[in-house]
Amino acid sequence: MRGKMGQVVVSGLAALSLLGAAVPAMAVQTASQDAGVAIEPSAQSRALAARVIAITTPNMEKQLLDYMASVMAASGLRDADAQIGAWMEKNAGPILITHVRTFMGQIETVYATRFTPAELQAMVDFYESPIGRTIASKQVQIGIETGELQEPMLLAYMTDLMAQMCAANDCGDVKGGDATTGKSSRR
Template identity: 30%
Template structure:
């Protein structure tokens, strides 16, 4: 889960609006590259991107009431094929080209060195290897929590929006 969160933070950093920070030093960039390599981000980000794209797509398709099963399957194939083509056409390198400087801008050299030291260590590598297992366990836990949480949030939101349909009339 920590690895997934770290990768998502990297993706979020690449997609966030640009903030004027100091240019990263050559050392910070080098440390960030070492950290990314130690974390195997290039190997793990593609599956995460595939999963996120699939989940977003499934949400969009679920809202499309007029699609039959064949249309849904065709859309699913098109999304999967498009993602693979993008990945094969250098998407990951483009992402990394944006993420490495972003990471180096946010963290100090000392913080980056500590991250590198951890992720290059046997313990750090062990933690990284266990992340998929933790992701499954955490995902199951969240799956158990989400229905109740969504019901609670819906009830709270409905209460806050009582009379919403009458606003501005």
């Protein structure tokens, strides 16, 4: 059961990481952040950044909810524990969306701080063009697909990290390995 729950959690983390592909250039830090100085973006920059985010992530919430529903269905969690499985199926996606909305607000601030109003307007103009809309509509799906590629890597990383930590430290009296609990198969 814990292994299945861990797979769902990893899938949720992968879904969050997909936003890196869905929102262009979001990993860029601002010069003011690099200097340790916080600069409050203008209302115009915030409004333009909000438009960029909105048009570059069309149907993102629906696509994320659909993805999480497919993860839940494939997890077998309902078979392992009907009550917990039903609760997770009902709540995992909406809880993820709450966090995604917060994250998207943070990305909006990065955009508003990093780009000038003219640059943001150029992005809006591009993404509102026919080719821009086509590209934007594909970015979220590409993000989901790359998130799916990340799941096995994240699980392998967690497994390797916990195994190496337990090899170097006493992880207790646990038999059998489970990457989701951090327990070592070493004793």
